[in-house]
Amino acid sequence: MMRIDALRDYHEIERDRLPARYLVAKSVPVEVLEGDLDELWREHDEAMEEFRARWEERPSPTDVEPASPNLLELKVTIARRLLERCTFCERRCEVDRTRERGFCRVPPSPRVSSEFLHMGEERVLVPSHTIFFCGCTFRCVYCQNWDIAFHPENGVKVEPERLARIIRHRRSEGARNVNWVGGDPTPNLHYILRVLTVLDVNVPQVWNSNMYLTEEAMRLLDGVIDVYLTDFKYGRNECAERYSSAPEYWEIVTRNHLEARRQCEMIVRHLVLPGHVECCTHRILEWIAENLGTDTPLNVMPQYRPEHRAHEYPEINRRPSAEELESAWKKARELGFRHYRL
Ligand code: SF4
Numbered sequence: 001m002m003r004i005d006a007l008r009d010y011h012e013i014e015r016d017r018l019p020a021r022y023l024v025a026k027s028v029p030v031e032v033l034e035g036d037l038d039e040l041w042r043e044h045d046e047a048m049e050e051f052r053a054r055w056e057e058r059p060s061p062t063d064v065e066p067a068s069p070n071l072l073e074l075k076v077t078i079a080r081r082l083l084e085r086c087t088f089c090e091r092r093c094e095v096d097r098t099r100e101r102g103f104c105r106v107p108p109s110p111r112v113s114s115e116f117l118h119m120g121e122e123r124v125l126v127p128s129h130t131i132f133f134c135g136c137t138f139r140c141v142y143c144q145n146w147d148i149a150f151h152p153e154n155g156v157k158v159e160p161e162r163l164a165r166i167i168r169h170r171r172s173e174g175a176r177n178v179n180w181v182g183g184d185p186t187p188n189l190h191y192i193l194r195v196l197t198v199l200d201v202n203v204p205q206v207w208n209s210n211m212y213l214t215e216e217a218m219r220l221l222d223g224v225i226d227v228y229l230t231d232f233k234y235g236r237n238e239c240a241e242r243y244s245s246a247p248e249y250w251e252i253v254t255r256n257h258l259e260a261r262r263q264c265e266m267i268v269r270h271l272v273l274p275g276h277v278e279c280c281t282h283r284i285l286e287w288i289a290e291n292l293g294t295d296t297p298l299n300v301m302p303q304y305r306p307e308h309r310a311h312e313y314p315e316i317n318r319r320p321s322a323e324e325l326e327s328a329w330k331k332a333r334e335l336g337f338r339h340y341r342l
Pocket residue numbers: 086087088089090091092093094095097101102103104105106137186187
């Protein structure tokens with residue numbers, strides 16, 4: 001079984017030597033679950049201090065008993081408030097998602113497209129219990145999962161208690177982690193936190209995302225997620241606007257990568273786009289080397305293929321060439337990355 005030093009906590013949790021963060025969050029008591037949003041955030045930030053103190057002690061899984069009410073329940077309460085004026089991602093639609101839909105068009109009761117033990121993720125993650133949600137905060141013209149990403153009404157509603165039972169069962173079948181993905185998991189943040197309140201199994205939580213979340217959403221994930229599995233796509237805002245309709249991409253996604261690194265461990269994915277090796281791949285690798293470090297587990301992926309509406313964009317309507325891929329991997333080697341193909 002593959003192990004990576006930079007994922008030490010992840011390996012400890014999957015081997016049941018350290019509790020998953022969400023279990024520690026459940027053990028932190030809070031005073032209130034009601035009040036205005038500012039009061040709830042104040043309570044949250046105080047409880048996060050206690051969370052960090054407990055985490056630094058590196059408790060054993062048997063040391064963490066749920067408190068009532070607890071920090072995870074407080075996070076659910078705050079997420080429900082944010083849902084009423086949705087600011088989960090930087091689209092900041094501010095619509096009441098209990099009644100209407102924003103840019104992502106995800107309904108308040110999310111639809112699960114599929115869940116299974118995925119054997120095609122990075123070796124360090126498989127078997128990975130991937131839970132695919134319908135809907136996305138991006139509109140990538142080359143989306144490889146367009147059938148679920150752009151049809152949020154597809155899939156089925158699953159009650160949190162039922163999904164918790166499924167997670168427990170998958171863990172007993174050998175899942176090394178729970179891998180929240182889509183589309184993108186961000187529009188379903190409130191639901192995912194709710195599932196975790198009724199889950200009790202020790203299993204690492206992986207957030208598999210485009211990282212276009214708001215700072216508020218990142219705060220709610222702090223103390224819950226064990227590994228960010230990020231999809232770092234573009235080195236220039238022009239590219240992000242053109243292919244994913246994602247304004248201010250670079251500022252938002254670099255900010256969130258720094259925050260993810262502060263919170264926990266991470267694996268960064270980057271899909272090499274044809275014709276975008278210099279402007280995107282090289283710039284991203286340089287930024288990661290400088291800001292996250294060359295011990296960051298990185299997966300520079302070759303498998304781009306033109307899908308969905310890529311034929312409308314002639315410059316990306318082909319696979320990357322062998323020269324382009326070699327240039328991407330050579331850059332990773334030159335910068336000193338220890339792991340760049342996972
Ligand atoms: S998750 Fe993002 S895109 Fe969807 S409604 Fe909320 S702010 Fe808008």
